[in-house]
Every structure is written in structure tokens, then in C-alpha cells.
Amino acid sequence: MALLEIRNVTRRYGDLAAVCDVSLDVEQGEFFTLLGPSGCGKTTLLRMIAGFEAPDAGRILLDGKDLAGTPPEQRPVHTVFQSYALFPHMTVAQNIAFPLRMAGRPTEEISRRVGETLELVHLGDKAHQYPHELSGGQKQRVALARGLVNRPRLLLLDEPLGALDAKLREEMQLELIKLQKEVGVTFVFVTHAQAEALALSHRIAVLRDGRVEQMDEPSRIYGFPKNRFVADFIGSINLLDAEVIEAASGHLRLSVAGLGEVIAPHAAAAGAGLRGAFAIRPEQVRISPHTEAPQLKNHFTGRVSSFLYIGDVTTYIVETAGGARIEALLPNSAPGRAQFFETGDAVAVSWRHDAGAWLGE
Amino acid sequence: MSDEAHTTAASRLTRRLVSGPPFLFLLVFFVLPGLIMVAASFRYPGEFGGLAPLSAGRPGEEAGLTIENYRVFFGDWIYAEIFAKSFGVAALTALICLVMAYPVALAIARSPRQRRDFLTLLVILPFASNFLVRIYAWMIILGPLDLLFSRTAVVIGMVYVHLPFMILPLYTNLEKHDPVLLDAAQDLGAGAWQRFWRVTFPLSLPGIFAGSALVFIPVLGMFAIPEILGGKDDWLVGNLIKESFLGTRDWPFGSMLSIMLTLAVLAVAGFSAWLARRGGGRA
Ligand SMILES: Nc1ncnc2c1ncn2[C@@H]1O[C@H](COP(=O)(O)OP(=O)(O)OP(=O)(O)O)[C@@H](O)[C@H]1O
Numbered sequence: 178m179a180l181l182e183i184r185n186v187t188r189r190y191g192d193l194a195a196v197c198d199v200s201l202d203v204e205q206g207e208f209f210t211l212l213g214p215s216g217c218g219k220t221t222l223l224r225m226i227a228g229f230e231a232p233d234a235g236r237i238l239l240d241g242k243d244l245a246g247t248p249p250e251q252r253p254v255h256t257v258f259q260s261y262a263l264f265p266h267m268t269v270a271q272n273i274a275f276p277l278r279m280a281g282r283p284t285e286e287i288s289r290r291v292g293e294t295l296e297l298v299h300l301g302d303k304a305h306q307y308p309h310e311l312s313g314g315q316k317q318r319v320a321l322a323r324g325l326v327n328r329p330r331l332l333l334l335d336e337p338l339g340a341l342d343a344k345l346r347e348e349m350q351l352e353l354i355k356l357q358k359e360v361g362v363t364f365v366f367v368t369h370a371q372a373e374a375l376a377l378s379h380r381i382a383v384l385r386d387g388r389v390e391q392m393d394e395p396s397r398i399y400g401f402p403k404n405r406f407v408a409d410f411i412g413s414i415n416l417l418d419a420e421v422i423e424a425a426s427g428h429l430r431l432s433v434a435g436l437g438e439v440i441a442p443h444a445a446a447a448g449a450g451l452r453g454a455f456a457i458r459p460e461q462v463r464i465s466p467h468t469e470a471p472q473l474k475n476h477f478t479g480r481v482s483s484f485l486y487i488g489d490v491t492t493y494i495v496e497t498a499g500g501a502r503i504e505a506l507l508p509n510s511a512p513g514r515a516q517f518f519e520t521g522d523a524v525a526v527s528w529r530h531d532a533g534a535w536l537g538e
Numbered sequence: 539m540s541d542e543a544h545t546t547a548a549s550r551l552t553r554r555l556v557s558g559p560p561f562l563f564l565l566v567f568f569v570l571p572g573l574i575m576v577a578a579s580f581r582y583p584g585e586f587g588g589l590a591p592l593s594a595g596r597p598g599e600e601a602g603l604t605i606e607n608y609r610v611f612f613g614d615w616i617y618a619e620i621f622a623k624s625f626g627v628a629a630l631t632a633l634i635c636l637v638m639a640y641p642v643a644l645a646i647a648r649s650p651r652q653r654r655d656f657l658t659l660l661v662i663l664p665f666a667s668n669f670l671v672r673i674y675a676w677m678i679i680l681g682p683l684d685l686l687f688s689r690t691a692v693v694i695g696m697v698y699v700h701l702p703f704m705i706l707p708l709y710t711n712l713e714k715h716d717p718v719l720l721d722a723a724q725d726l727g728a729g730a731w732q733r734f735w736r737v738t739f740p741l742s743l744p745g746i747f748a749g750s751a752l753v754f755i756p757v758l759g760m761f762a763i764p765e766i767l768g769g770k771d772d773w774l775v776g777n778l779i780k781e782s783f784l785g786t787r788d789w790p791f792g793s794m795l796s797i798m799l800t801l802a803v804l805a806v807a808g809f810s811a812w813l814a815r816r817g818g819g820r821a
């Protein structure tokens with residue numbers, strides 16, 4: 178039995194279904210992420226798990242027990258709010274002690290566990306400071322410590338890293354992973370940053386307009402997006418309109434707009450004559466001088482229309498003879514080589530016949 | 539560098555220009571009169587009331603300064619008693635106002651935003667009619683209840699008049715509370731009472747202090763309510779001071795009383811600030 182079971186949950190605001198018929202399971206000890214663009218219903222779903230909103234339809238079960246009618250203060254579920262929501266009139270230690278006090282723990286136990294948790298988040302020296310005396314990253318840690326100290330069955334995190342700058346964000350991501358492993362508390366994490374979701378999660382549910390579009394492990398979400406929306410939302414990807422010419426047992430023959438015939442891996446949903454899109458990640462596209470003899474079946478010539486030097490890699494935009502724009506990624510691992518091609522260079526792009534995917538409408 | 543120096547010089551000038559006039563105003567209309575009053579409290583009354591001319595003392599006595607007024611004050615228990623009674627009435631009024639105002643302020647602060655201004659307007663609406671008329675209205679109410687001319691009547695009148703001064707600062711404070719803090723408290727296991735006692739109440743302490751001061755201090759100076767609603771035993775410091783200036787026309791004595799009152803208020807304020815700091819309350 179899963180720790181958290183969400184069964185056909187719907188929540189409406191007027192005509193708008195903020196969350197629509199969502200079902201998902203979160204396992205004990207899992208780092209589960211709800212990922213989706215702004216307004217897709219992530220916070221609404223989280224607030225229903227925490228108990229601040231009641232579903233209009235569907236059930237939420239924790240340890241097999243229906244949570245309906247249990248107020249937030251009685252759910253073994255704690256939340257880390259995006260704005261941290263630290264109590265400004267309490268010191269760091271008092272903030273962290275709050276859930277223990279509410280649970281009526283004895284004083285010695287409270288001070289011991291507050292001390293331990295402060296160490297866990299590396300804030301041992303800040304115990305007697307007030308929240309306004311802390312940096313953003315430190316506040317973040319206090320909020321985490323406060324949510325974890327009473328060992329909830331489930332910790333909900335609503336875009337907890339949203340307010341941090343990029344460098345700190347990366348640091349906190351690593352710490353979050355470590356922390357979750359150490360305390361073994363199940364995390365339900367909300368973010369609209371796909372890179373963050375990929376880096377942190379055991380499993381991801383991609384949401385759009387209140388519905389789950391795809392739910393899977395990060396590598397599968399990235400490698401095998403189920404549809405155009407997921408493909409486009411996760412990472413960068415080349416998406417080209419395509420029609421299935423032939424669905425053979427091992428592969429597909431596609432007619433791709435601006436390219437022509439492309440061989441792609443087999444897809445269960447594909448049938449001859451169906452329209453959809455061909456999707457391929459930039460790092461799967463090989464870029465080579467046009468003089469080089471074709472080595473792969475999917476091979477198209479074109480010109481570099483622009484490139485973006487990012488540091489570790491350079492992204493080239495190649496315009497093919499047929500008018501398609503293909504993004505290709507080239508690592509800059511060769512020392513002193515920032516870039517191999519110039520704008521206007523005649524090049525070829527190619528990829529293996531088992532790379533890329535056909536996505537139905 | 540020079541640019542920076544320029545800005546700081548400019549901002550210093552702005553600061554002076556902005557804070558200058560109020561500062562000057564306070565100096566001319568508050569500090570100087572205060573000093574004059576201190577001086578007056580050490581002098582004699584004039585032959586026909588008011589202040590004796592600087593050149594002369596009491597008729598037939600030497601001119602100059604005297605501590606006579608203070609000797610009278612400390613020589614008779616009656617003054618200490620009236621002070622104690624006044625502070626008692628003021629404290630009781632502030633307390634009752636606080637208890638009555640808190641739910642009102644909380645209700646306004648938690649009502650829909652577009653309704654708050656209207657509700658605030660209702661709180662200050664009584665000010666639109668004359669103060670004395672409203673106090674006389676209380677005579678009509680309290681008369682049949684057999685409460686008129688009693689300490690209770692005085693406190694009722696005081697509470698009635700000063701309630702808005704408690705509601706408004708409390709509301710201003712409560713309205714600023716971030717509602718997510720209550721969500722966080724509830725999420726972390728706090729029931730309704732704990733949420734109030736551990737979050738709302740401590741965060742509202744600055745509002746409580748402000749409101750209490752705005753009620754406590756004016757009550758001490760209030761003379762109309764004790765005079766109209768109170769009995770002969772219910773004279774407060776305000777009546778005493780008013781009587782010194784307007785009744786017996788003994789300005790030096792009135793000045794002395796005012797100064798003693800100011801000192802007593804400062805002592806109370808200092809004591810409560812010390813209490814607040816010791817209690818860990820962070821305003
Ligand atoms: N209390 C409310 N009343 C009316 N509509 C609401 C309410 N709360 C949320 N909504 C609507 O429900 C939808 C989902 O909102 P929600 O806050 O869950 O989105 P989100 O995925 O958390 O977005 P973000 O990433 O911007 O935080 C939005 O369209 C929002 O306008």
C-alpha cells in the first residue's frame with residue numbers, strides 16, 4: 178500500500194477546475210515532485226493534502242486512512258511554504274520547537290530534538306537569532322528544519338527554492354537530497370522548474386491545467402515524453418510536425434515537415450496516416466561538416482543560422498534545406514575550442530534511427 | 539566617489555528640510571511651554587490668581603522661587619490618593635477597552651478587504667456628534683439603572699469615549715499580519731486557541747501597547763466625564779488640574795500637578811517598557 182493515495186481528486190473554483198480528476202500514489206520514503214507551469218494547480222493539490230482545501234470530488238488517503246474531515250492541525254503532514262512563513266516573533270530555536278510544543282512533547286525532548294535538527298541543517302550557531310536576522314538560504318533551512326523536526330509522515334514543499342538565487346538554489350538542491358535520505362521522510366515537492374524536478378526526484382508527475390499529463394521517473398520523463406506538452410516542457414527539444422507513412426514492427430517511417438523522410442523508433446500509438454510530431458533532443462543530434470560522408474540514416478544538410486555559446490556546450494541552430502530548424506548540442510570539452518562552426522557554414526545534422534520519438538496529437 | 543558624497547550631502551539637506559519644521563514646531567509649542575510650566579510650578583500665584591509677576595512674591599512675602607507647591611502635594615495623602623485612583627480608573631478603562639476592542643479589531647481585520655474601510659468608518663462615526671451630548675446621553679441611560687454619579691458610571695463613560703482609540707491601532711496592527719503564518723501554525727499542529735495565543739496575540743503586542751497608551755493617558759487628563767457622570771468621590775487628576783487653573787486660579791499649583799502627572803506617566807511607561815523587554819516581547 179502506498180503511503181499517500183490520491184484518488185480522482187477534483188477541486189473547482191467557480192467554472193475553473195484547478196485540479197481535475199488527479200490520481201497518484203506516493204510511496205513511503207519517496208521524493209515525489211509535482212511539476213507544471215504556473216497556475217496548473219500544484220499549490221491547490223498540495224493544500225488539499227495538507228487539509229486547507231477540501232476536494233470537491235475524490236479521496237485522499239494517508240496510510241490507507243481517508244483524510245476527509247481531518248483538520249490540518251491533526252494531519253501528520255507538514256508544509257514548507259514558499260514564503261517560508263517563519264514566525265517573526267520567535268527565535269530560530271523557538272520556530273523549530275513550535276511543532277514539538279504543539280504535539281505536547283516534554284521539555285527535555287524538545288530541546289534535544291531542536292538541537293539535533295539545528296545541526297542537521299547547519300544552523301547550530303543561529304539558534305537564538307530572529308528570522309529577520311537571517312539570509313534567504315538560512316531562512317529556508319529553518320523552514321525545512323521546522324517542517325522535519327516532528328518527523329511528519331509526509332513533508333510538502335511548495336516551491337521552497339523559488340526565492341533563492343541560482344547558486345544557492347543548486348547548493349540547496351544537493352542538501353535537500355541529502356537531508357531527505359538522512360531523515361527518511363517522504364517528500365512531495367512542488368516546482369515549475371523542470372531542471373530542479375529532474376535533479377531531485379525519484380518520480381515526477383507533470384501537471385497541465387489541473388490534470389496529470391505523465392507520471393514517471395525523471396529519466397523516463399526526459400527520455401520518453403508521452404506527448405508534445407511534456408516533451409516541450411521538460412528540457413529543450415526539437416518538435417517538428419510529422420505524419421506516419423509506415424508503422425513497421427521495429428521502426429516508423431515518418432514524413433517530417435521541413436526534413437522529409439525520417440526513421441524513428443516504434444511507438445505503440447502510431448499507425449499509418451496519423452499526424453503528430455517528431456521529437457528529438459538537441460544532444461541526440463550530431464552536427465558535422467557537410468563534406469563528411471553520411472554515416473547515419475537520418476542525415477540532412479543545412480546551414481548554421483545561429484549559435485549560442487553557453488560555456489560547457491554550444492547550441493547550434495541549423496536551418497535545413499527544407500526549412501526546418503534543428504537545434505544541436507556540441508560539448509566544448511576540447512580545450513580552447515569554444516566553437517566548431519560559424520554562422521552560415523554548410524553543415525549536416527544526423528541522428529541514429531533509434532533516437533527521437535513520434536508523439537501523437 | 540564625489541557622486542556619492544554629493545548624494546549624501548543632498549540627502550542630509552533633504553532630511554534637515556523635512557524634519558526641521560516639525561522639530562521647530564515641537565520646540566516652540568511643546569518644549570518651551572513645558573519649561574515655562576516647570577518654572578511656574580516653583581512660583582507663587584498672583585494676587586488675583588494666575589502667576590505672580592516675576593518681581594514680586596506673595597503679597598507681603600519675598601519674591602523668587604518656592605517649593606511650597608510640592609510641599610503641599612507631598613504633605614497631604616489626598617493627592618497621592620487621587621493619583622492612585624486616577625491611575626486605577628485609567629488602567630481599568632484601558633483593560634476593558636482592550637478586551638472589548640480586540641474582537642472588533644480582529645473581525646474588521648479578517649473581513650473582506652473591500653468592507654474594511656466601511657467598518658473602520660463605523661468605529662469613528664461617534665466622533666461626528668458632540669462629545670458632551672454623548673456624555674449627557676449616558677446620564678439618561680445610566681440614571682434609570684441607578685448607576686449615575688458612581689465610579690462605575692465614570693468607567694463606563696471613559697470606556698465608551700476611548701474605545702475607538704483602542705480599536706484603531708489594534709486594527710492597524712492586526713490587518714498587517716501575514717495570513718500564511720496562521721496557515722503555518724495550523725499546519726504544524728496548532729489548534730484555533732494556540733494559533734491565537736502563540737501567533738496573533740504576540741504579534742499584536744505593539745498594537746496593544748499603542749492602544750493602551752492612547753487610552754490610558756487621555757483618561758488621566760479627562761475631567762468632563764467624572765464631573766458629569768461621577769459622584770463627589772470620583773474626582774480624578776484631570777479635575778484637580780482643571781480646578782487649579784479655572785477654579786481657584788492657582789496656576790503654580792496646577793503646573794505642579796501637571797508636572798507630577800507627567801512624571802508619573804513617564805514612570806508607568808518606563809516600567810511597562812522594562813516589563814515588555816523582560817518578557818521577551820519584541821515590539
Ligand atoms: N482561492 C482561489 N480562488 C479562485 N481561484 C483559485 C484559487 N486558488 C487558486 N485558484 C486558481 O486555480 C488555478 C491553480 O492555482 P494554483 O495556485 O494551484 O496554481 P500553481 O500550479 O500553484 O501555480 P504557481 O506555480 O503560479 O504557484 C489557477 O488558475 C488559480 O487562478
Ligand SMILES: [Mg+2]
Nearest residue numbers: 219220221335
Ligand atoms: Mg503555487
